[in-house]
Amino acid sequence: MKNTKHWAIFLSNNANKQVFIQQVLAKKATGILADLNQTEGLLFSSLTVNEFIDEENRHGFTALTKHLDRSLKSMSSGEQKKALLHYLVAQKPNYLILDNPFDNLDVAAQESLLAMLHKIAEHTSLVQLINRERDLLPFITHVASIEKNNQIVFHEDIQVFLEEYRQAQASTFVGILPPPIKQYNLEGQELIRFNKVNVSYGEKHILKEITWTIHKNEFWHLIGPNGSGKTTILSMITGDNPKGYGQDLVLFGKKKGSGETVWSIKDKIGYVTPAMTDLFSTSHTLEQMLISGFFDSIGLYIKPSELQIKLAQQWLVLIEMDKLAKKPFFMLSTGQQRMALVARAMVKHPPLLILDEAIAGLDDHNTALVVSLINKIANESTTTILYVSHRNETGLYPRNIFQLTPSQEGSTGVIMK
Structure with a gap:
């Protein structure tokens, strides 16, 4: 490994990494990567996995799995990436481009992939594209960053670069949260209660005797x-x-199946997941998207009140995006979209805010912004937060952890202190 060069390219959510990847693979790399133009490389990416899955759907098999007794679709994300890595290495490339290799992997899968990359790095150069410093491979020898306008900047001293990089990520919001538009009258302190809940699909067991109570004004991390x-x-x-029917499951004071409606449940929940970004078309402005949070709708079909418009504008001021109010949502950066989704989920101050992998795919700067906003909501509102991720996030401080552990009989859950 001593004689093998390895590069880390830090990306922001504004960088066009596909252009960079195509440039390198087309042997048009510049700067310290120019040496790669005389060699052959391959791409290790979730997009590559998806291309093989599409091929599998069309033809029933792929070159990647022809020696395996399983389909790609039946594998976990970690298993899919291992299979792809074995396939690529077997072709003996001079270098591999690793496109955020640890994305969507749990802790165990990350450790397993890292061990594989350590061995590969002994004989193959690696070009790691990353959004997060925590994913930096320990054997990287050179570092660069893609700045605005896709300019590649190379940094001679890795440690100096990392120190400056960390200082640039710090962020906080100084304004106050806009007030709620209405009060939710929920008796008692319990919001959600699972009592020995089981879930199976045929012979496949998913959950085993889950017992868990979520109270008002708590901050939970659901991990597994x-x-x-x-x-x-x-x-x-x-x-x-x-x-949920027929089980001891209580949602906002009502046992599941006792006459509640799905809409009465959703009215009390704010929900954020990265996939929601695709729901808002070219016709939605940022302000319209935010206001739609009052109605739990995709698009505005009811004329908002002056108070709703005013509160939405106050949220935009808080997250420092008020000057973008009339801009189409789809034209915002990934980080801006994610911030807006969190604000949209909170405009009605729901009793429960679910953040499902809300930070996934963000660079360090935008992660710091979203983390700062989540902490502010946790500290300054009465909304209970349920943060869902398979990874812990630096700077985010849930007060309670519910951890799932898989088994053949279904995952069990335990409250961690």
């Missing part, structure tokens, strides 16, 4: 490896999963 049932639990809380 990929496939441990986090999404299933969320679908039970939002009322979308029919498996």
Whole structure:
């Protein structure tokens, strides 16, 4: 490994990494990467995995899995990436471009992938594209960043660059949260209660005797490896999963199946997931998208009141995006979109805010912004927060942790202190 060069390219959410990748693979790299123009490289990316899955859907098999007894679709994210890495290395490239290799992997899968990359790095140069410093491979020898206008800046001293990089990420919001537009009259302190809840699909067991109570004004982290049932639990809380019927599951004071409606449940929940970004079309301005949070709708079909418009504008001032109010939502940066989604979920001050991988895919700067906003909501509102991720996030301080552990009989849950 001593004679093998390895590069880390830090990306912001404004960088066009696809242009960079195409440039390198087309042997048009510049600067200290110019040496790669005389060699052959391959791309290790989630997009590459998806291309093989599409091929599998069309033809029933792929070159990647022809020696395996499993399909790509049946594998976890970690298993898919391992299979891809074995396939690429077998072709003996001179270098590999690693596009955010640890994205969407739980802790165990990250450690396993890192061990593989350590061995590969002994004989193959690696070009790591990353959004987060915490994912930096320990054996990187050179570092660069892609700045505005896709300019590549190379940094001679890695430690000096990292110190300056960390200082640039710090962020906080100094304004106050806009007030709620209405009060939710919920008796008692309990919001959600699971009592020995089980979920199975045929012979596949998902959850085993989950017992968990979420109270008002708490900040929870639901954590567990990929496939441990986090999404299933969320679908039970939002009322979308029919498996909740006939079980000891209480949602906002009413036992599941006692006459509540899905809409009465959703009215009390603010929900954020990265996939929501695709729901807002070219016709939605940032302000319209934010106001739609009062109605839990995708688009505005009811004329908002003056108070709703005023509160939405106050949220935009808080997150320092008021000057972008009339800009189409789809034209905002990834970080701006994510901030707006959190604000949209909070405009009505719901009793429960669910943040499902709300930070996934963000660079360090935008992560710091979203973390700062989440902490502000936790400290200054009465909304209970349920943060869902398979990773801990630096600077985010949930007071309670509910951890899922998979088993053949279904995942069990335990409250961590």
